[in-house]
Amino acid sequence: MKQIKLNSEGKRPHRGTRHLSERDKARAAWVAEKLREARMVIADVAHHSDHLVKLSCKVLLQHGESEEEREDARILLTIVEAKSLYGRGRGAGS
Numbered sequence: 001m002k003q004i005k006l007n008s009e010g011k012r013p014h015r016g017t018r019h020l021s022e023r024d025k026a027r028a029a030w031v032a033e034k035l036r037e038a039r040m041v042i043a044d045v046a047h048h049s050d051h052l053v054k055l056s057c058k059v060l061l062q063h064g065e066s067e068e069e070r071e072d073a074r075i076l077l078t079i080v081e082a083k084s085l086y087g088r089g090r091g092a093g094s
Helices: 022-043 050-063 067-086
Strands: none
Touching (some): 050 067
16 A cells, blocks of 8 residues: 655655756756747747747747647747748749
């Protein structure tokens, strides 16, 4: 049988009270910085390369804070990939 650790008050600790290691804190800070950078690229999408826009969309898909943010990133990624696949300014049959 699994033994449950109790806190100083003799109660079970809440799952949300887990202490983060330095590695976890560093990773969380890194992810937060990458999210900030990705949002800046998406906010000014016209001035960034398709490659950088795709990368930013993938970051937001993986780590976005809300379902709406992740869905918007998925839609934009689909559009940019389609643009790259079919090329710019090509006529039919090219």
